[in-house]
Amino acid sequence: MTIEAFERTLELAVLLREEMERRLAADGLTPARAQVLRELGGRGPLQQRELAATLEVSARNITGLVDGLAATGFVTREPHPDDRRATLVTLTARGTAAVRAMADGRAEAAAALFAGLAPQRLAAYTADLDVLLGNLRKA
Known part of the structure; x- marks a missing residue:
């Protein structure tokens, strides 16, 4: 049973990653650029x-x-207000809109993923994930 749960968890991780990359690519972004x-x-x-x-x-x-x-117009480099030797990376209007769209996309993906799951089961799942994440962080 443990290996089955592990295999399904791996499949879920792959599917979530593919979905995230598909959504980001539609906006001309990569996961690394989205993280920035x-x-x-x-x-x-x-x-x-x-x-x-x-x-x-x-x-x-x-x-x-x-x-x-x-x-691609998501950020600009601006002079630092207190250190003329430094520059700041700043979101443009396009970058701000992309951040908002990513947050909305995450909410939509979460709603779709957990649709039909009773609140008690979702709470139990979240608690189980906390245990699993704790196990990985200790490793």
């Missing part, structure tokens, strides 16, 4: 080094991500 946008949406303008540290990627990686987002 979500971070900026939650925290506001940040320096690239702050983004790199938060997302645990290299400076070179974040430069490529920000370059791509800037070229």
Whole structure:
């Protein structure tokens, strides 16, 4: 029974990832670029080094991500108001709309995924997931 649950969990993870990538691709985004946008949406303008540290990627990686987002109109690089040597990565109107659309998309996907599941079963499922996540974090 354990292996069956594990296999279904893997299948769910794959299907969720594919759905997320499909939705992001429709907006011209990758998962990595979307992560940058979500971070900026939650925290506001940040320096690239702050983004790199938060997302645990290299400076070179974040430069490529920000370059791509800037070229497609999701972010701009603005002068830092207190440090003229620094720049801030800032969401544009398109970037802000994309962050909002991603949040709406997550809510829609969650509603579709859990449709028909009684509130008590959803609560139990969430509690079980907390146990599973705890097990993985300890490993």
